[in-house]
Amino acid sequence: MSEMAQQGFDMEVQPSYLDKGYKSTLLRAPSRALVLPKKSLSESTGPLFKDFEIGALDHDLTKNAIKVAEPLGERIVVHGTVTNEKGQPLPHTLIEIWQANSAGRYVHKVDQHDAPLDPNFLGTGRCMTDANGKYRFYTIKPGAYPWGNHYNAWRPAHIHLSLFGGDISSRLITQMYFPNDPLCKYDPIFNAVPTKGRDLLVSTFDLDHTEPSFALGYRFDIVLRGENATPFENL
Amino acid sequence: MSAKKLQTPSQTIGPYFAYGLTPGQYGYNFPGIVDGMMVDKNDEGNVVQIIGTVYDAEGKSVDDAMLELWQNDGERRLFGRYGTGTDEGNKFSFTTVKPKSVDGQAPFINVIIFMRGQLLHSYTRIYFEDEETLNATDETLNSIPEDRRKTIIAKKEDGRYVFDIYMQGNHETVFFQL
Ligand SMILES: [Fe+2]
Numbered sequence: 104m105s106e107m108a109q110q111g112f113d114m115e116v117q118p119s120y121l122d123k124g125y126k127s128t129l130l131r132a133p134s135r136a137l138v139l140p141k142k143s144l145s146e147s148t149g150p151l152f153k154d155f156e157i158g159a160l161d162h163d164l165t166k167n168a169i170k171v172a173e174p175l176g177e178r179i180v181v182h183g184t185v186t187n188e189k190g191q192p193l194p195h196t197l198i199e200i201w202q203a204n205s206a207g208r209y210v211h212k213v214d215q216h217d218a219p220l221d222p223n224f225l226g227t228g229r230c231m232t233d234a235n236g237k238y239r240f241y242t243i244k245p246g247a248y249p250w251g252n253h254y255n256a257w258r259p260a261h262i263h264l265s266l267f268g269g270d271i272s273s274r275l276i277t278q279m280y281f282p283n284d285p286l287c288k289y290d291p292i293f294n295a296v297p298t299k300g301r302d303l304l305v306s307t308f309d310l311d312h313t314e315p316s317f318a319l320g321y322r323f324d325i326v327l328r329g330e331n332a333t334p335f336e337n338l
Numbered sequence: 339m340s341a342k343k344l345q346t347p348s349q350t351i352g353p354y355f356a357y358g359l360t361p362g363q364y365g366y367n368f369p370g371i372v373d374g375m376m377v378d379k380n381d382e383g384n385v386v387q388i389i390g391t392v393y394d395a396e397g398k399s400v401d402d403a404m405l406e407l408w409q410n411d412g413e414r415r416l417f418g419r420y421g422t423g424t425d426e427g428n429k430f431s432f433t434t435v436k437p438k439s440v441d442g443q444a445p446f447i448n449v450i451i452f453m454r455g456q457l458l459h460s461y462t463r464i465y466f467e468d469e470e471t472l473n474a475t476d477e478t479l480n481s482i483p484e485d486r487r488k489t490i491i492a493k494k495e496d497g498r499y500v501f502d503i504y505m506q507g508n509h510e511t512v513f514f515q516l
Binding site for chain 1: 341342343344345346347348349350351352353354355356357358359361366367368369371372394395396398400402406408409410411412415417423437440441443446447448450452453454455456457458459460461463477478481482505506510511512513514515516
């Protein structure tokens with residue numbers, strides 16, 4: 104089983120490149136068999152952000168773009184542990200975050216959805232796991248938004264997350280969803296993940312981490328590919 | 339079976355990553371972690387530029403891909419990131435130094451490609467046209483059918499390396515399983 108972990112994407116839980124339900128994959132998925140390279144130093148390592156200086160408000164999307172007042176919407180605090188496939192926590196792991204605002208609108212200029220921008224909300228931030236692999240960030244619960252995949256297509260509320268593990272094969276970009284979202288079952292991007300993997304993308308409501316009179320808590324644990332627990336010593 | 343944890347599934351980067359992942363390049367008011375400039379002033383003289391375009395199955399240039407370059411030859415570990423939505427012709431552009439050969443292999447740079455329409459990122463490698471000797475004996479390159487090998491060898495044009503990426507079609511780039 105440990106070989107599996109080092110062998111690559113676990114296709115029992117990972118989506119395929121090509122997915123008929125998600126139309127953009129048709130023109131963008133590699134169609135030929137992947138080549139197994141002779142691995143080199145460059146594959147067994149990856150960029151390290153251990154010493155990257157996270158800004159004081161980078162982990163707080165409710166505050167990092169305030170112009171005149173607090174952003175609108177439901178404040179949430181998202182936390183969890185980042186581990187490898189053996190369950191060992193991964194310390195000092197950079198997590199980059201981006202998302203729509205509470206109305207379902209992205210700041211990105213390409214987003215033309217007719218929902219209001221929030222002048223006090225940018226929707227991006229970052230945080231780093233601590234020595235025990237734990238992370239936490241504050242944000243506004245994002246809204247659902249429409250997209251052009253098919254008639255009346257809506258993306259369930261989600262937060263985009265980008266992580267670096269100890270080597271480039273553990274690189275992960277994913278999306279975190281919210282519990283009991285009725286849109287998930289209609290969403291081709293969520294459903295591109297095999298049934299066995301879908302729950303792994305859904306955060307759980309966490310009363311213990313809910314901050315009284317301030318923010319609702321959600322827990323989202325993340326497992327990066329591989330078994331390397333000490334990425335910062337392998338250079 | 340041990341307590342193996344299931345991998346968190348990958349999801350697409352989507353079309354709206356720029357203000358979060360490449361904010362400086364796209365002009366958003368948020369400091370990015372890195373951009374296409376992978377070197378510093380001390381590297382003067384050895385610096386190379388690598389440009390290219392990502393094409394979809396219909397031969398259209400992709401304007402919402404994000405590329406990450408990573409190289410480690412034991413001496414230099416360099417990382418860069420660039421989105422294809424700002425430059426003319428939807429080109430990407432990296433400035434770096436060419437890595438050295440490791441264990442007699444041909445020098446290469448790892449590329450990670452993300453885009454809307456990719457649920458999983460893709461991996462490829464940039465090799466260099468002017469490394470004929472090492473390219474000719476490289477185990478990975480030789481394991482690829484000759485007609486496809488050229489898809490991952492950057493061409494030297496006007497003092498720069500050009501590395502175009504074809505997601506599908508006759509020229510489909512070789513992608514790797516890492
Ligand atoms: Fe999104």
